[in-house]
Amino acid sequence: MSLEGYKVITAREMARIEKLSIQEGASDEGYMLKAGAGIAERVALFIKEKRLQKRVTLLVGKGNNGGDAFVAGTLLLKKGYIVQAYHLFPTEESSPLCQKHKQAFTDAGGLVFFPKKAAEISCKGVLLDGLLGTGFQGQLEGILLDTVEHVNRSKQPILAIDIPSGVNGNTGEVNPIAVNAAETIFLGLPKIGFFLGEGYNYIGKLSPVDFGLELRYVHQACGMAHMLNEKNLPSLLPELTRTRHKYQAGYVLAVSGSPGMPGAAMLTCLAALRAGAGIIRLFHPMGMENELLHAPYEVIRTPYKDDPAALLLEMSRAAAMLIGPGLGRAQERGTFLKSFIDHITVPTVIDADGLFHLKGMFAKFPFPCVLTPHHREMLQLLGKEKFDDMFDECQKFAHENAITLVLKGAPTFIFHKDKPPLIIARGDPGMATAGTGDVLTGMIAALLAQKLPPREAAALGVYMHARAGECVAEMNTSYDLIASDLLEALPRVFKELSDLSLM
Numbered sequence: 001m002s003l004e005g006y007k008v009i010t011a012r013e014m015a016r017i018e019k020l021s022i023q024e025g026a027s028d029e030g031y032m033l034k035a036g037a038g039i040a041e042r043v044a045l046f047i048k049e050k051r052l053q054k055r056v057t058l059l060v061g062k063g064n065n066g067g068d069a070f071v072a073g074t075l076l077l078k079k080g081y082i083v084q085a086y087h088l089f090p091t092e093e094s095s096p097l098c099q100k101h102k103q104a105f106t107d108a109g110g111l112v113f114f115p116k117k118a119a120e121i122s123c124k125g126v127l128l129d130g131l132l133g134t135g136f137q138g139q140l141e142g143i144l145l146d147t148v149e150h151v152n153r154s155k156q157p158i159l160a161i162d163i164p165s166g167v168n169g170n171t172g173e174v175n176p177i178a179v180n181a182a183e184t185i186f187l188g189l190p191k192i193g194f195f196l197g198e199g200y201n202y203i204g205k206l207s208p209v210d211f212g213l214e215l216r217y218v219h220q221a222c223g224m225a226h227m228l229n230e231k232n233l234p235s236l237l238p239e240l241t242r243t244r245h246k247y248q249a250g251y252v253l254a255v256s257g258s259p260g261m262p263g264a265a266m267l268t269c270l271a272a273l274r275a276g277a278g279i280i281r282l283f284h285p286m287g288m289e290n291e292l293l294h295a296p297y298e299v300i301r302t303p304y305k306d307d308p309a310a311l312l313l314e315m316s317r318a319a320a321m322l323i324g325p326g327l328g329r330a331q332e333r334g335t336f337l338k339s340f341i342d343h344i345t346v347p348t349v350i351d352a353d354g355l356f357h358l359k360g361m362f363a364k365f366p367f368p369c370v371l372t373p374h375h376r377e378m379l380q381l382l383g384k385e386k387f388d389d390m391f392d393e394c395q396k397f398a399h400e401n402a403i404t405l406v407l408k409g410a411p412t413f414i415f416h417k418d419k420p421p422l423i424i425a426r427g428d429p430g431m432a433t434a435g436t437g438d439v440l441t442g443m444i445a446a447l448l449a450q451k452l453p454p455r456e457a458a459a460l461g462v463y464m465h466a467r468a469g470e471c472v473a474e475m476n477t478s479y480d481l482i483a484s485d486l487l488e489a490l491p492r493v494f495k496e497l498s499d500l501s502l503m
Ligand SMILES: NC(=O)C1=CN([C@@H]2O[C@H](COP(=O)(O)OP(=O)(O)OC[C@H]3O[C@@H](n4cnc5c(N)ncnc54)[C@H](OP(=O)(O)O)[C@@H]3O)[C@@H](O)[C@H]2O)[C@@H](O)CC1
Pocket: 015, 018, 019, 022, 028, 031, 032, 035, 061, 062, 063, 064, 065, 066, 068, 095, 131, 132, 133, 134, 135, 136, 137, 138, 139, 140, 141, 144, 161, 162, 163, 187, 211
């Protein structure tokens, strides 16, 4: 079952394949009419779902992005919506299709204003952003900049056509500001700039609209990554045989925790149990027994000093391992890890301080390995201060070390040898809090123990973890979310997925 959803490309590449298809006989106006119809449908749905007044204000630039807005506006007018347009440029400076559909809009009774200043724009109803799309380069200035600031300040919901104006669809750069979209109605394919840099802060919800580009152009487009195909996730849920016992359900060994950091170990172990592991045993440094006195009943604890014999014995029975959360950077921890690492044969997740101690060794590991660094940890692994080309550097790292790399963040990226990078654009800002990474590590380890291949375990783990964050924030707020809330939300996420798998 494929994990790859929408191909994600640069805005430049999108413009290239559109142009090529038009040179080969497709109609640009046909594209615009279909795009406009899809956009009008999305706007109507947004208004219906939010129970808003049927009122729309078009913000129109001089290109075909503005033409799309006029086509959608005309259709909405004809359906009885109140629609007015603000065209920031003189008609004669606009693209031929923009001019033509402005005329159609006025013919249908729509009013078009030509504001001299942004303050003249009256932000009524839903704002439809057709200022700039794939043709945008450089930075916002003058009336475009003032308009974006003005509409953002209005707090009216903004739906962006194709790309929120001001976001660079190639790089995610926002200079100095962009339309703060409640929803981005992307045409054809999502643009990589949505997921890079500041871009991710401006796109809101992503909704696709098909404008009729033939599939062969999509296939030949040079992709940077793929969005995760969420529809296929339910089929990844491990099968449960009636007769299984806890070792068959998945035995996870954790090497985690250190004096003063029992919490990370507990979060990761509980997450592994909640994500379906049949049994989890925590190996923790000797001397922290008191700190673990109130550990949950389900977690088996074994202290270690410097002899890995007990761990090696258990390793022969384990189905997966996890190494790192709360381990600390003391030298003896690294020495201990190195005393058994070459004997691992089962899939293993390495996180946090595990990454620190084992840096430079991953290529030699004979077992399937999932690394889960956040951006700063990734830079440390690469030995750099900042990324020059994040995609290229991470893909190369995954390839050279033959590992699965989960680059945690908003969004999270998954890299794997010979596979396209995956983007998981899920989660909640409230998840930027201590311990959420430990939860993810435990979840991925549990899924590995239940026999999912590493890339699949990483993708399902990241999705479920992010979705749990969304559920918590929906029930409460993003401000109060703490890592252990995710454990409580996981049953709901499992329920969602298993209900879908029955459909
Ligand atoms: N092609 C197709 O088949 C289809 C295209 N479709 C739609 O068309 C959109 C692309 O349209 P587009 O190419 O006309 O450009 P668009 O994004 O509207 O920009 C307008 C103009 O802004 C200008 N500009 C650039 N940077 C600037 C800056 N910093 N500050 C100020 N101005 C700046 C630049 O003009 P310039 O300044 O170079 O003269 C540019 O031409 C695409 O996103 C989708 O919505 C769909 O209908 C489906 C089929």
